[in-house]
Amino acid sequence: MDDDQTEEETAFVVDEVSKIIKESVEATIGANAYQHSRVNQWTTSVVEQCLSQLSKLGKPFKYIVTCIIMQKNGAGLQTASTCFWDNSTDGSCAVRWENKSMYCIVTVFGLAI
């Protein structure tokens, strides 16, 4: 049992991070419609909220959070990422969210210290 606990503490848990991301997005843009004047504030707020919740987890990780918000107007958007890290300890989690007027893609990368 003790072994499981220590592993939990130092592993990148995708589900936990995914939950944190979803909550941050819902809380920031939830039911809002795309507004050019506010989107800057939204992206900043989503990444900052995610980051503060992640650091509260108290795990020995460095984090990188990225957020993309795109207006729905028929344009195509493709994103890709590649990582050079330690496969056994580091991890990432991407969450795609949308409402009627916009898409939001948030990715969290966690690198073990």
Place this chain on the structure above:
Amino acid sequence: MTGMEEYHSSNESTFHSEEADSIVKECIESVVGNDDYSQSLVNKWTAGIVERCLTQLVKQGKPYKYIVTCAVMQKTGAGLHTANSCYWDTTMDGSSTVRWENRTMYCVVSVFAVAIA
């Protein structure tokens, strides 16, 4: 994101964003160059860009872990916003973002470099 002006006292353990910028620009140009946005090819392009950037960065032989992300968007008038926030060692880690465009698409590539202890 703020640009980081590091003193070049310790070449090995600071992230030089200008170097990363030129590597990224060269990779984008060689993969996408003058092509027009094509839905069938875009998957190949984003994968090609990130892989090429990563290979060039790793070749530098510095003690870093890297994350490279790339977003390619068709130009149709839609608004696109991106933001990054990082929780790391501000003295040694760094990032660089390059925005590129041609007639039919935008390409935004970000490189994050995290020092290995």
